[in-house]
Amino acid sequence: MSTDICVNFANRQFTGEETAILERAFSVGVTHCIFVATDLATSRVLSDWKPDSGRDDLPTCRSTAGVHPHDADSVEADWYEQLRSIARKPNVAAIGETGLDFNRNYSTKSNQRRCFDAQIELAHELQKPLFVHDRESGGEVADRLANAQLAGVVIHCFTGTEEELERYLAAGYFIGITGWIADKKRGTELRRLIARIPLEQLLVETDAPFLRPQNASIGTSTTISQHGLSGAVSQLTYLSSLTPSPHTPHTAAKI
Ligand SMILES: [Zn+2]
Numbered sequence: 001m002s003t004d005i006c007v008n009f010a011n012r013q014f015t016g017e018e019t020a021i022l023e024r025a026f027s028v029g030v031t032h033c034i035f036v037a038t039d040l041a042t043s044r045v046l047s048d049w050k051p052d053s054g055r056d057d058l059p060t061c062r063s064t065a066g067v068h069p070h071d072a073d074s075v076e077a078d079w080y081e082q083l084r085s086i087a088r089k090p091n092v093a094a095i096g097e098t099g100l101d102f103n104r105n106y107s108t109k110s111n112q113r114r115c116f117d118a119q120i121e122l123a124h125e126l127q128k129p130l131f132v133h134d135r136e137s138g139g140e141v142a143d144r145l146a147n148a149q150l151a152g153v154v155i156h157c158f159t160g161t162e163e164e165l166e167r168y169l170a171a172g173y174f175i176g177i178t179g180w181i182a183d184k185k186r187g188t189e190l191r192r193l194i195a196r197i198p199l200e201q202l203l204v205e206t207d208a209p210f211l212r213p214q215n216a217s218i219g220t221s222t223t224i225s226q227h228g229l230s231g232a233v234s235q236l237t238y239l240s241s242l243t244p245s246p247h248t249p250h251t252a253a254k255i
Contacts, residue, residue, distance in 0.1 A: 002029055004059075005176055006131075006156055006205035009035035009049070010042040013209045021208075022058045033059045036097050036131065036156075038068035040079060043086045062093040064131045069100055072107035072115040080118050087126055095123040096131025097156065100144075103136040113144070120148045127151045132173075134160060142167050157207055158190070165193055169201060176203045178211040 004025065008014075014021060025033060037043035046063035065087040067075055076082070087095055098119040100112050107115075123130040129152030134141040142164065145153060155168050156176040168175060175197050181187045194202075 002204065003032040003034070004030050004206050004208075005034045005154065005203045006036050006178070006207045007033050008038070008208060008210065009033075009061075009063075010037065010045050011209055019058075022061070026057055026059050030059050033061045034093055034131075035061055035063040037064050037066055038097055039071045040067065040075070040082050040086070043067075043083060043092075047086050047089045047092050062091055064094045064096050065089075065092045066094075066096040066098045066119055066131065067115050068097050069112040069116065069133060070104065070106040072111040074107075075111075075115065080122070083119075084122060087122060087128065092128065094129040094131045094152075094154065095119050095126070096154075097133050098130065099133035099135075100137040100141050101133060101135040102138065102140075113140075116141075116144060120145065120150070123150050124148055129154060131156055133157070134164075139164065139167070142171070145171070154203065156205060157211065159186070161189075162193055162196075165196060169197065172201075174201050174203050176205045178205050178207045180211050 007025075009018070009021075022033070035046040035049065037046050043063075043065035047065055049061070049063065065083060067079065067083065086092065096119065098116050100109075100116060102109065102112075120130060127150075130145075130148075130150055131154050132141060132145070134155060141155075153168075153171070153173040154176055155173050157178045157180065158165065158168075158175045159180055160168075165175070177190070177194065177197075181190045181194065
């Protein structure tokens with residue numbers, strides 16, 4: 001039993017394969033999935049998505065509602081009101097994906113900050129956890145979160161520095177780890193840091209269809225690969241000398 005806290009289920013690569021993907025995920029022990037939204041359209045679709053009813057061989061799925069920093073430039077004038085009404089739905093487990101990405105800067109920094117602050121406020125108002133993307137914000141994500149009274153914060157796909165990790169852990173945030181850790185070059189620092197993350201604050205995510213672990217089978221970029229997911233979990237298990245259950249689902253259940 002485990003939870004994948006980040007599936008980009010609305011991604012075009014998954015179109016037409018939705019049920020098959022969930023069947024495969026369930027077959028390798030994924031009992032809960034969080035579908036992560038990146039804009040208003042995906043927030044709406046994912047919050048309305050219903051799995052085949054009456055089946056007990058699919059994961060339980062909930063979604064997030066939010067605007068990704070990459071999409072901050074393209075929001076409509078009334079985006080906040082629209083997001084607010086979607087985010088109130090019971091199936092929406094968290095607000096996001098939101099945050100700051102100063103690595104790619106697909107949206108201007110000022111728009112990213114504006115969207116992020118608004119979603120921090122929304123998470124506070126609805127008392128739902130915040131699902132956060134932080135890529136090279138230089139501590140600004142942590143600064144902006146510092147005074148917010150939130151139900152929980154997930155730093156998804158953590159790839160930051162030791163200093164950033166310590167700050168997030170001290171604040172009580174959850175840390176999401178993806179297949180990035182299995183990347184020979186990019187994952188070096190993360191492999192060193194993972195032992196610092198207490199089990200109660202560690203979450204596992206595929207970020208599918210992105211960030212496949214290195215040992216995933218070739219030709220499965222459009223699916224959650226059985227080998228890829230179990231490979232990621234076993235790598236994490238090995239690296240942190242943990243067993244993958246039962247802690248992960250318990251922690252993730254708080255999201
Ligand atoms: Zn992200």
